[in-house]
Amino acid sequence: MNENPAIQLKNLSKRFGSLTAVDGVDLTIAPGEVVALLGPNGAGKSTTIDLALGLANPTTGTASLFGDDPRTAIVEGRVGAMLQGGALMPTMTVAQSVALVASVHRHPLSVAEALERARCTEIAKQKVSKLSGGQMQRARFAVAVVSNPDLLILDEPTAAMDVEARRLFWQSMQEFTAAGRTVVFATHYLDEADTYADRIVMLAAGRVVADGTPAEVKAVVSGRRIRVTFDRTWDAALAAALENMPGVRSVEARGSQATIVTDDSDATLRSLLVAYDDAHDIEVTAHTMDDAFLALTSKSTSSTTSSRTSNATPATTPANGVRA
Amino acid sequence: MSIAYIRLESFRQLKNARLLIFSLAVPLVMLFAFGGSFGGSGQIDQTTHLPWIVVTTLQMAAYGAMIAALSQSFNIVTERSIGWNRQLRITPLSGTGYLISKVVTAMALAIFSILVVVAVSVLSFHPHLTVGAWAAAIVGIWLGVIPFALIGILIGQFAKPEYAQPLFMVCFMGLSLLGGLWVPLQIFPQWVSNVAQVVPSYWLNRLGQMGARLDGDWLTPAIVLVAWAVAFGAFIIWRYRRDAARS
Structure with missing residues (x-):
């Protein structure tokens, strides 16, 4: 069996000029985990995802997927992703978009199956430009799963969705994770992270400020x-x-x-x-999540690492929730 | 490399009616305007010794092919601004594969445009030229389009959506003018013609004429076009590598 972690980030940093978007992140995600990356806007979630996928070069540190270079895992079709600012061409239909992406993969699902998994069968023939926000996200999900990946990375997948669309989306997601696959999703909704993830990694100002089960992290946040x-x-x-x-x-x-x-x-x-x-x-x-983020960030300047084994415990002070 | 991807991508664009009208309407209108009024009765062009209608047809075919190839820039700009190329980066499609798909698509649109212009001219004006000479002329123009396909990709890589159109116009008009597609270079001093020979658009037209006459020195255009193709190709790959990160 392949015992390599699905995602392994080691001392990962990314600076854009004077701005440090990601600041020394260490993170190991095992196959089969469903992990939420929780954090406010500008916390470094999207940049961390870009680095993990090899779409950006880290200033320091390394990212690997399944023990390999991210590109290798992508070429093998083991990774699917819905990225921020990764949209579909408006002139194509949903089915065409899925077919186009499927055509570059080596062992894709059939287009019909990818559409069905993403609940896109009824909108298959619609032009991308005519889709609602929720339908668009589902179409992007279909594109992300067409390679039949082991790891799915979703950057704010339910942004622009109403409640019903969100429910439908997570329903199709749960079918996907039930098969033992790894999912990492970024969100700034605590309830979403709490309901759908079995582990929450909180990011603030480019650092991991808390890492644990939803109950543990909620104790810090609430x-x-x-x-x-x-x-x-x-x-x-x-x-x-x-x-x-x-x-x-x-x-x-x-x-x-x-x-x-x-x-x-x-x-x-x-x-x-x-x-x-x-x-x-x-x-x-x-006590809002923003307060918690603020408290955690201002007291986390000395924190470096956070890993599964040293979870945030229900803390007496926010600072204690941040484990080195 | 993914043949299936390239096939889907180029057919998708060939079915894009708006793009086709854009690259065919102007050459066809001009073919009828100039060809019809000056070459309808079999006059011979003194410089190339070809029937005037053939010269005009080749010029318009070259023109349409150039628009078709350069217009690939709009497609790439859209893909970049929307983030479709980011989506493609998390597939096995390599950067080279992506760029090749764009060149192939540009070349497919170009040959389509050339064939339509030539077919319309043959059916409407019945110019005197053998099938072999037409074929050689078509191939000549088509090869001459390669640098323009690359220029189109470069514009696509560099331009922000709001600048793609002006950049396209500058390249298109500048190259047409310098290459003598609009004003015959004979009216300028000799040195202008000499300088024009390093401009790829000069050869775009000349290659068609050389093909139609089935003679001419192929070495100079081959060197000029390969040099441009290599230079643009290197620039494109450099740019593509830098563009990888979300800024």
Whole structure:
């Protein structure tokens, strides 16, 4: 059996002039895994994918697919991809596009089968220029699977899709992964990563900031933020007391106002109100993924690697969620 | 190399009616305008000693072939701007294979355009020329188109969508003028004609005439056209390698 990882990135970096798009990424994805690359826009997801596919040359580091140079794996037809800015020609029909790509592969699926797998049979004869956003993505999926690949890389596959189209898309994806194939998809929807991936790799500012099961990563990403004002002046003792309250991850103060990030806002609030009767103007908001990204990025400057074996644990502070 | 891909790609474009009208309409209209008014009664051109209608037919065939080959640039620009070429990069199709498919397609469109112009002329004006001479003229023009297919690819590789059209026009008009496709070079001083011989479009027309007369020195055009083809080809491959990354 082939024990080579489907994807192996070692110390991968890419700089465009002064901008570092990918900054020392180490990542190993085993055959059969379904992995979400989660991150905000500009996190380096697309560039990482380009590097993994050999479409861009890394500034440092190496990328290999199935233990080989990416190009070798592509030539063998083991890799299919839906890229950002990789669209179909508007003058062709869906079936023609699939047939054209199939014609360059050595052992492609039949055009009809690729269309069926991507739920494109009814739109096969339609011109690409006439497709809706969701239909377009399905057509691109048909093109990506026509080589019958072992590894599928999808860059924001459900962008421009409505809820129903998204459901249909993931349904066809699950048939594909059920056969034990590897899928890596980039997304900025946490719920999508959570529902369809069995592993989430979070990227921010070109680095891997968290890597683990959806439950583990969600613990880092989720949480509540309590904003509270005190009548007393802020001091270190107060900060320490707040940090020791149940569920609290971090405390930040500005003047007499504190922002508490907590995993269990109910428990924190109970203790807070009991301990401090001068606490007022309390506001509880959901800790958004953007907040989590920000927190993780600002504290991840020393982090280098993240791998499957040293998963992010449900963290007490975001910084601890980032494992070196 | 994928023969199946090249076949699908060139047939796809041959079926693109808009492109065909674009490369055929102007040469055909001009064939009837000039050929009909000056060459309809069998006058002989003094420079080439060919029937005037044959000279005009070959000129228009060359013209149409040149447009057909250069117009490949629009296709490539579209493919690049849409990202279709990125999609192709994650297939076994090599960079060389992609470029060869474009050359083959350009050459297929060119021969189609040449054949239509010649056929229309033969059916409408019945010029006096043997089948062999026509065949040699057609092959001559067709070989002469190779540098233009490469120029078309180069424009396609370099131009942003909004600049493809002007660049096409500059190359097309400049080469037509310098190569004497519009104004006979005899009206210029001798040195202009000498210089014009390094321009590929000069030979595009001359090769047709030489073919029609079934004589002439083939060495000079062969050297000039091969030199251009090699130079453009090297430039194209260099550019293709640089273009690999998404910027």
